[in-house]
Amino acid sequence: MITSTPVGDWTWEIPAEDAGIRPAAAARTAVAVWNELTERRLAAPGSRAGLLVRAGSKLRDVLLERHGLRLTTDPLAPGSAFAQAAAQADELDGDFVLTIRIDCPGWWFEPGSEYRAEKLFSIHLEVWDGRLLVVTLETYSDAWLTMDTRDREQPEVYAANAPRLAAALEGISALLGSPPTPGDENRHAAPSPTGFEDPRSEGPAYVDSWGTFEGLDRASRLTSLVPRSDDEYEWTTEHPVRYFTVQREGRTLGFVWASVGDAAAGYAPRTAAGDEAFDAGAHWLLRLREAHRQGLPPLAALDWLTRNSPQPEAGHLLEDSAREIASLDALEELSGKC
Structure with missing residues (x-):
């Protein structure tokens, strides 16, 4: 990881x-x-x-x-x-x-x-x-x-x-x-x-240290890159999620996702991509805020992003339709390992 x-x-x-x-x-x-x-x-x-x-x-x-x-x-x-x-x-x-x-x-x-x-x-x-x-x-x-x-x-x-x-x-x-x-x-x-x-x-100092702390570290870094706002989806979910892969010039920067069962949506940076993953994520989070201001539920917001992507430096959505994965934890692990 x-x-x-x-x-x-x-x-x-x-x-x-x-x-x-x-x-x-x-x-x-x-x-x-x-x-x-x-x-x-x-x-x-x-x-x-x-x-x-x-x-x-x-x-x-x-x-x-x-x-x-x-x-x-x-x-x-x-x-x-x-x-x-x-x-x-x-x-x-x-x-x-x-x-x-x-x-x-x-x-x-x-x-x-x-x-x-x-x-x-x-x-x-x-x-x-x-x-x-x-x-x-x-x-x-x-x-x-x-x-x-x-x-x-x-x-x-x-x-x-x-x-x-x-x-x-x-x-x-x-x-x-x-x-x-x-x-x-x-x-x-x-x-x-x-x-x-x-x-x-x-034994390790903490059980599952990556799963315990990495999500918090990422969230803190991402929120530091965008202005404070009340127009936010929830950041965590226990439900399966659907997601798109964000790529630029053939390199995966992260994954924009939405819960299938509650009011959560967000962006999981691919940590191996370095600072670029977080810089791109700030653009996608701002787009998700715009969808939230319009009153769109998370899955509708994910579909809205296919027609309203940020500027090119934020990357583009790779898939034609969203993929589904069993949990946000599974998607975050993918983003930390691939």
Whole structure:
């Protein structure tokens, strides 16, 4: 399953030498960590980086900010967007805090198949006044666990993926000169220096953590993208649902759905599609609000959407007629796994 919040994280702290840590050196470190992931298909060209520099004395003062920097096979090639941002940061004087974040698309494997997530890992790097470099690696997949985040054993998935994560952690540790400090156990899993603890030994922290928390996390993120309104269908249902697949340029972004038995309708983002799934979902939710204002019941609203789709960047409905699935939970699982 792909999650909206990290399944686990690992941190390395590297004190500065006498010369301090300049932004250009930090950028090289970030790219070197990214390369450790790309070697194992845990990251890929097309990753997006952001660079932020804030004044050390007043963190709200932004000195430099760049977003959406696309990483190529050679991210620091002369003239590349990331190289230019790092060079601009390197020209700054005084005490400041540098933050670099790279969201990494990558692949996880299942028997006979491989799947791409647009944010499989994130690399987060900070430099505080040139004196301390902190690197944190986060993952948003449970492919490295002996049991998935719905508490089902997955020995073949684990065997295909966990060694890749272990090798990446070992490679990053060799690069940075120290082992990682695993993050604390969270709602999903307990990180270890080589990956994750086996949840079969003591049991998971929460039963069905994905089913318990992911829907709430998604709903919170989606509602943050649209204005508040009373024109809303219910967000949950115990009835079967009918749905359409939302696609753009051949990629599934999510599923717009309606209950067959009550006043519920909504949008389930395909988490593996990353930020695009949520951005598109905001458009479909606004369309559902319009249907609600017109007094349409959920199934009628779903039919209305076939004739009143949002703008093209929100995607289009794939099917000619709605499909039916046994429950909203089953549809949400599809959106978290496919």
